Amino acid sequence: xxxxxxxxxxxxxxxxxxxxxxxxxxxxxxxxxxxxxxxxxxxxxxxxxxxxxxxxxxxxxxxxxxxxxxxxxxxxxxxxxxxxxxxxxxxxxxxxxxxxxxxxxxxxxxxxxxxxxxxxxxxxxxxxxxxxxxxxxxxxxxx
Numbered sequence: 001x002x003x004x005x006x007x008x009x010x011x012x013x014x015x016x017x018x019x020x021x022x023x024x025x026x027x028x029x030x031x032x033x034x035x036x037x038x039x040x041x042x043x044x045x046x047x048x049x050x051x052x053x054x055x056x057x058x059x060x061x062x063x064x065x066x067x068x069x070x071x072x073x074x075x076x077x078x079x080x081x082x083x084x085x086x087x088x089x090x091x092x093x094x095x096x097x098x099x100x101x102x103x104x105x106x107x108x109x110x111x112x113x114x115x116x117x118x119x120x121x122x123x124x125x126x127x128x129x130x131x132x133x134x135x136x137x138x139x140x141x142x143x
Contacts, residue, residue, distance in 0.1 A: 003083055005074030009058040017072040019061070021086040024094075026063065028070045041065040043090040044098075051080040063087070115140060 005017040015031035025042040045065045053059040059080040060073035075083070116137060123133040 001086065003075060003079050005072060006058060006076070007074075009074030012074040017074055019072060019075075019083055021083065021090065023090075025090070026083075026087055028063065028072055030070075030072060037070075039068070039070045041068075041070070043087065043094045046087060046091060049084045049087050051084055053077045053080060112140060 001021040003019040003021075005012045007013055007016050009016075011017075014033065015036070017031070018029040020027040020029075025040055026046070027038065027040045030037045041063055042065075047064045047066075049064070050062045051059060052062075058074045059077050060071055061075065061080045061083055062069055062071040119128070119133055119136050119140075122128045123130060128136075
């Protein structure tokens, strides 16, 4: 989604600032006559987003990520709110996709070892026999 600052705001008369909300992050372009600045922030690296919405005039948005800050002004109040919500949604989507990509927790060797230890303690106190212990152990180890 693309947002373009108003040409009526200060600093945007000839080349207005642009903000692009993309699937992987947000890109801010602050063009200039002879030079400009463009930065891309991945959603998972964005620390915070601040918006300034004065009662009169255009709003501004500041994005902080990895010790870097980029600000753009000249947007309507509704636009900066929509940009901030889009960034927060993008961060949430990235977090959810990382969670889904992570392998599901399975019975680890430490939990298997714990179970075997419990069985051994049951055998030691006489709750189960040596044969029952061996049978359960084989079942747990898949033999």
